[in-house]
Structure formats: structure tokens, C-alpha cells
Amino acid sequence: MPQDDRKLTLALLVLAMLLAGRVFMVENPQHNPWAPLDLNDPRGWATSTKLDALRGDPAACQAVLARSDVAFTALPATGEGECQRQDRLTLGTMPFAPRFPEMTCSVAAGMEMWLEQDVQPLAEELLGSRVARVEQLGTFSCRRMYGGETGRWSEHATGNAIDIAGFVLQDGRRIRLLRDWDGDDAEGRFLEKVRDAACRSFGTVLSPDYNAAHADHFHFDQGRRPGFGACR
Ligand SMILES: [Zn+2]
Numbered sequence: 001m002p003q004d005d006r007k008l009t010l011a012l013l014v015l016a017m018l019l020a021g022r023v024f025m026v027e028n029p030q031h032n033p034w035a036p037l038d039l040n041d042p043r044g045w046a047t048s049t050k051l052d053a054l055r056g057d058p059a060a061c062q063a064v065l066a067r068s069d070v071a072f073t074a075l076p077a078t079g080e081g082e083c084q085r086q087d088r089l090t091l092g093t094m095p096f097a098p099r100f101p102e103m104t105c106s107v108a109a110g111m112e113m114w115l116e117q118d119v120q121p122l123a124e125e126l127l128g129s130r131v132a133r134v135e136q137l138g139t140f141s142c143r144r145m146y147g148g149e150t151g152r153w154s155e156h157a158t159g160n161a162i163d164i165a166g167f168v169l170q171d172g173r174r175i176r177l178l179r180d181w182d183g184d185d186a187e188g189r190f191l192e193k194v195r196d197a198a199c200r201s202f203g204t205v206l207s208p209d210y211n212a213a214h215a216d217h218f219h220f221d222q223g224r225r226p227g228f229g230a231c232r
Contacts, residue, residue: 062089205230
């Protein structure tokens, strides 16, 4: 019966599409929302959602670092009140200056992905040299936002944020936000592109475009603040 033939053809077509979809998902775990996150995989449709899910879940996050062959040292809980930190670690491998700071696991995972998949390729493409050091201004600081006496606590109060002032390239050049942001040159384009890319690795990204308080640094954090999540 032609009617039955059409039904069979349709069923086979749907089956073939399902099989092709399954093969695609196995070969491209970065697009598969159910595949475990590996920070070495290229970015895909599901990557930002998976990074987002690590916020506030140190155990799941540390499993991702281990799976991704990122060496880390988990540190014991410390502090009290609003500045209590249960989620602290250091990574030995990231090229930070003046030193590798303590941070939450989800900030570390975001940094790893941002540095390896965005910063280094963009530095090579636009500046012709890889980044040797990331100049950081700090992660942990027990204070409210903008150091006020009242108001919301900063993500820095729990080490769930990092401030970055610039980069030193392998060829010795130094890129600084205070001087090079908004420049109509390769350095300016590099800074703008790494800022844009950071929005895929961090919950909140603030740059000199956000306000004068950020004229000399990027602020990245992994806070869970519904409706906040700025990327500017
Ligand atoms: Zn900050």
C-alpha cells in the first residue's frame, strides 16, 4: 500500500536522523548537554550552561578540573560570616603575576577556559605572541561592593571573583587596560575581544565600558545573582 510505504519511509527517515544526531552528540560532547564537561573540549552550544552549573558546587567543579587534567590544590575552609570561604583552591599551572591567587573552583574553571580557548588564540592572532603572564590585582577581599559600609557584599568577599589589570606577552610587550583600552590598534582590539569572550566563561564581566571604577581592570565573577550577570 502506498500509504504504508510512505509511513515506513517516514519512520526510517526519523530513525536515521535520530542515529545521526546520536553520533553527532558522541563526537561533539561540547554540544551535548548531558556529556560531562571537559575544559579541553572546544566550546559548544552546551558549554556555557555547563560552566554555569559549576557555580556554588565545588565538588562537581573539582571533578571537572580533574577530568580536564588541570592540577589543583584544594584548601581548607576559612573565614567567617559573609567572608566564609568553603570553596578555595590554587592551580599551579596558570601564568599569573604576581602569584597564583586563591579562588573558588568555578572562577578557576572559567579562567582556565578563557585563557586557553580565548586569550591565547586571540593573542597569537592579533598580537603575534602568546601571553606569558596575566597581571592580577586580587581575588579575595572581605568587603562590600565598592568598599561601602552598607549594601551588597562583593563576590570578592568569598574569593569568587578576580580582577585583571593586563597581560605580559612572551615577546616582552605589556598590555594594560588603563593605557590600551579603547585603542584603535591591535592591543585595543585584543582587550575588547578577550572581554567579550570572557562573558562566555563568567557570570559577570565588568570592563572600563561599565564604569570609571573599572577603568584599569576587568572584574570577572561567578556569583549567582538573578538578573545581574552584566557583560560590559
Ligand atoms: Zn573585582
